[in-house]
Amino acid sequence: MSDTSRVRTYGDVLVLGLGKTGDAVAGYMAGLVQGGRVSSVVLYGGAKSQPGPVTEELERAGVRVVCGTEQVEGHYDTCIASPGISEFSDFCRSADAASDAIFGEPELAWRESPERWVGITGTNGKTTTTTLARDLLRAGGLAAEAVGNIGRMAIGEVAHRAPGEWLVAELSSFQLAGSRELHPHVAVLLNVTPDHLYWHKTMENYAAAKERIFRNLDAGDLAVISDGDDFCRAIAGRARARGLRVCRLLQAGESPRADEACCAWEDTDGTLVVRIDGADTRLVNKEALSIKGEHNVENALAASAAALACGVDAEDVRAGLRAFRPLEHRIEPCGESAGVHYVNDSKATNTDAVSKALTAFPAGSIVILLGGHDKGTDLSDMAADVARTCRVAVCFGEAGARMAKALRAQGGSLEVLEAAHLEQALDAGMAAARPGETVLLSPACSSFDEFSGFEERGDVFKRLVAARIAKKERA
Secondary structure (H helix, E strand, O other): OOOOOOOOOOEEEEEEOOOHHHHHHHHHHHOOOOOOOEEEEEEEOEOOOOOOHHHHHHHHOOOEEEOOEOOOOOOEOEEEEOOOOOOOOHHHHHHHHHEOOEEEHHHHHHHHOOOOEEEEEOOOOHHHHHHHHHHHHHHOOOOEEEEEOOOOOOHHHHOOOOOOOEEEEEOOHHHHHOOOOOOOOEEEEOOOOOOOHHHHOOHHHHHHHHHHHHOOOOOOOEEEEEOOOHHHHHHHHHHHHOOOEEEEEOOOOOOOOOOOOOEEEEOOOOEEEEEEOOEEEEEEEHHHOOOOOHHHHHHHHHHHHHHHHOOOOHHHHHHHHHHOOOOOOOOEEEEEEOOEEEEEOOOOOOHHHHHHHHOOOOOOOEEEEEEOEOOOOOOHHHHHHHHHHEEEEEEEOOOHHHHHHHHHOOOOOOEEEEEOOHHHHHHHHHHHOOOOOEEEEOOOOEOOOOOOOHHHHHHHHHHHHHHHHHHHHHO
């Protein structure tokens, strides 16, 4: 665990980005000026930033705000960058050249309050695993809060952390890219598949950012790492070479090696099992989980390993697993009519998330809705999974035509339809669905061609489903 004896001083502070993170960090740092831990605070908002009520409030708090430029002037002891600003951008390079140290908001929160952290990252599954890990800690009677990329900033929790409280932090690649000292007691890596390459430039950079979650772990900590892709396997190998305890998340159908001290897997009878330091803990059968799909079995294993490593009793972990319910926009049931089920998986904004979601339903029973803002990612693997498991695919939005082309290239019996927007795609899917089937919104795309984010897309989908079911029932 981490040393809490140091009182940090930050000197002249630069904050990058005039948004939710930048505002919160600048306000927090301004509050440290009176105590002498911070000398000054300057916030650069970026090229498109403009003065307004937020900048006026920050200036009243003692922050100097610079808008309309990304050319940083002066010298700073500490720079805290907002996660939306790529480390490869001219803005970040200018700030880096002007600063002695640069890192992100989660690391600032850790430096301010470093005890009892669990860090969770991965391309997909972070929010479910973070929320479940928090709930399992709470099931064991521990105070715990979920922070980070999940929506609640860690720095906002620092001032009022309860005694003994654990912070379970969902950490994005953006947040991890510049981390230096961040040191959770348990660090989890769920997967590394193509995403956010506009920010990181290469897959190697993206994977390296994810790997930084393990940078400061020592032999007393636990690294929980999936065995599901080449990047994760390489990262696990390097962690073992450093002498870290690595809990390997086995894939479906795989059994542990006899000499493995730490691992987690689904046993042949469907029971989830976690082994830590050679001791096996049998938890619940996967059929007892409300979250479905092979990926959610892995998410449950990861959260359980983290909870057990933090001292939660096995029986409390079992109770927490049974009580956990699907999160909004993540394979979320949202209606049933005439034997057809409707599921909102709007959070599936990349192809790997879709492939994982398909494992939650019987093959041949799925009418999938795919499309949205086209990220330009390769569709071949996902298209093969859709062709193998779905009966109908409705492709919509900006990416619809490319999706449809990739699916038709697979051949086979998959029926491929096209629609202009989400609403028309739902209508086509409802018309095609048969009793016993599932109409699944799992888009494989971001939502920015039609919506403000995946949350709005999922909310609209649920409202449309509810309205159409109500209309059917009135007819």
